Amino acid sequence: MSVPRYVDPQQKTILNMMFIYAAGNSLVALAAIPQLALPARLCTMIGLFMVTVGTGGIKPCVTAFGGDQFKLPEQEHHLAVFFSVLYFILCLGSLIAKTISPILRSEVHCFGDKDCYSLAFGAPGFVVLLSIVVFVSSKNKYVIKKPEGNVVVDFVKCVSLGIKNVLLNRKKYEKCLHWLDSTEVSYDNKFVADVKKTLSILCLFSVLPVFWALLDQMGSRWTLQATKMDGRFGFITVKPDQMQVIAPIFILILIPLMQKIYPKLEKRNILKNPLHRLTLGEMLAGAAFIASGLVELYLRASTSYPQLPQPGFSQFRLFNGHPCSIAVNSDAENITYTIPPLSYYVNRNIKVDGHKNLSLELGGTCAEPAVQAVSLEEHAAISVYYSPDGVARYRDRVDKSKAGFPIVRFLVSGDIDDTTLALYNEKRHEVESYISRGVSELHEAFASTYSLRAGNTTVGRTIELENGGVYTILLRRSKEGYYYLRRHLTACSVCGLWEIRSCAEYMPV
Template structure:
């Protein structure tokens, strides 16, 4: 969940405000960004534009759609599409990266060709189609379809959609007002606009995991089609609402894009410098563009490049920050979320970030920043550096939590190793001898395990099942068991139709090996091994939640001795056997993260049941993740909002959209860093990867500090600085990086006068 939305720097607010050479002055630039001043009505008080309510509701629906989809995306990739954690992380962050690249093209499309209204409309249709595609893809299991391929197509369309409209919507809202008459109403609009963003994202972040987990549909234990379908419906509704207000909108024609102008100016300067550097000496390489571009644009570009240079280390912050939706969510799946009678979902934890944002912004302004000022920490770059260090601290905390979690993980056989488990289904003690392994006695309805047998590919061991004084009715057994390298195998000591002792390998049609690792979703895994005197017909074992409506039925097929290992929601279950007058057994508690085997065996004195834990359930609570969210959110407030304050006070107002483009690219490249590190697979331990990110962040901030030491601030008049700082922080709820609606007219720049 992104709370102070780094991607919300709406480039369209300013991007169409100036032409080549910066011919428009600052007053004209500011006016154009929000509709300009109608001199004939300068004395009138225009009515509050009704059209903005369509825009606000449109934004609520779109943000609900985006964050609702993104909240459950990581778990969908692992649980439904069956990607491993590393591959799911790569896909998640490639998607996030594209979401921050496409705004550049959306702004250019709006400012150069289509205008804001048509860009929002057309791209929103693509966006809605993407949501429909991924909702349809999530029906896999109920409908045969290429789920992975369709999901990737859907994510690409959503990235194009959300990125394409990002630079346009708030700017289009600003176009509905006339300045300076409606300056106050404009600020009210942006407050309402960002409230819609926060409310949409908060509601969807909490709701879609519930739809995913607690609703059953299409004969599945979950309902991803509904969880993705609701955001799809909201996105369709967003388009309809936006179009419904068309007759009320002020729609401006495209006026050109300053980002393109700056790129052309830089490109032209580089080409001419290469040709003329030995003939004509210039104080700055950009001055080689003075044959085509006027001095104002060149000087503004120089100032902007000084700021953009300081952006170079910033992607590392976003590399850490955006892992809240991927690595930290996967971390939460390996923890318990039980809170009394309610259970917190792993992906719901992302809601902590925006809630803390609402608390931290006023708290920082009134308490923390005054304290830092007394410690002579006043400069934006100082605060920004502290924000980066806090992100590193958050990852150190997450690594420490991960180290504690590793003690609860399944012990998986490595290369050269195998695991063997032997379950005793008889109601008596059974001594066993396995060649090359110490002998043991297995208690009734219990099991023995060898967690680390040394093997080379496939090994076969002879086994002797002997008679105990308590087990004289069953004869001894001689046979063999087979184990495979890097796999876990189970055998079942029971009786055959002649009541002779036998040892059965437990395998299913899907796999000859055991599942001992925790489920991707965090839900318990359960298999049932069984035998009955009468094997003429199938049996059904019912699991009915004691304090709820959850029910699971296991088919005990007479042609086998084991069920598949299946996920089952965590709960205390009342267990009964259908038929046999509804034989009932003791209640069984299945906890998050546990892997269980239930023995059901009919012996002379009736049917016996015994539950065994193969892998321990999750024992560390998800609430232990709150400290890392707390520290990361502190870092976000200091890094993101302060970074914008610095950017918009240190460069000309005409370059606002260039700075927005640069800021978006830092987010995109931050996600690219995650992709590279996840693909490199430097460590087997997730904790070590977290420490790596923390270390790289510290090194990155040291480099940033050295760069900042050499930076010379452009001084802004104090009263102006305070006014603009108020504008930045006052609206910094979720996408506040665009809340400085018209940029900052920095009077320290003569170019702006």
């Protein structure tokens, strides 16, 4: 679509920024398609930069262009209503986008993945293209005002002239009440007065970058915090990236509510002016970050944050796949432990410099005594599956999924030889993965209720995989001929309501 020649500069800027915004979304969407084999990180960074440029170019121009449609001072009231409606619509659009996009990402499966980032980013790009069509179709109804000079340039020149006059002609202008009064010879009195007002509020604007840096943590640090929390509230499950939707919800509620509350407070000499309200808002914002910080400390103290391997140390786990208890001994590491059937032993702080061989004495009533050497690696988690079939060593993963999905690994005894054994999702009514003997690969699954099925026969029921959980499931036959399993997990246990409370305190700003 070509930009018409007769549109004014503001319309051109808005259109061009819309195209850049749509192109950025499209590039990120294409980068998420694995079959295209694009450099995902580079394309994503470029696409997000284009989205940032497009957003930064659209917002101020739309505000100014909308203001140009009114005749002042006759339509001053209508202008105020326009800005209120504009902000309301922005928040409403933000609410819809932040609600639907996570659903499109997680509930739709595309290109062989469990999520669909291509759709989550592609859909906003398509909506922007539709908005371009709507914007251009109404071009004949817009009020076009020709630009008169450059306010920014005139502002800089006026300030520069004032500084020059004060520095070079101090005696001549020493009677001036304000150092900018010396510029009234070159500039209109009203313009000079506006420059004075602008400079007087620069102190307020100087903290705006800090404010927005903190506010935008709702889409970054607080969203990451939400991946470590349990998003279930009764029968509703809130996805981590849907936590951002709390902000526009509170804004939509508080805008009309505060319009009723503030006039009543003013009659009682409480919060009489915007400065008082800003002060209260900033105090509540500080309280919100303190609350969020306390939640983060609690998460780290609980099982929500896994203990990861540290430099100079190695983590070691030994899983017992026998039907009896296994005794484990190591004089070098002072290990003496008895592992129950289908359970495990863990030591998270074994000192290792590069590589180290750990000698273990193993034995039990159903296992012959043996000495096993295990190679440990620094800054890594090493696990061993000890079963009647032998010893299997593998490099383990103890960190949680960044997307919040549960992660599961199966350790299957050799007495299970059914090739049709599968993990079945009871809610989605589909096979999540097929299970074979030995140590399986790590598999990201959906948070759901699962069962074990061999063909059409259910041989194991009610396996709950929860958001953020890291599971190791041991399988072997029981005496009755069914499959017996034991789960070891670290799932999200802290309710996400605590983070919503932090957001609730932040929103009155």
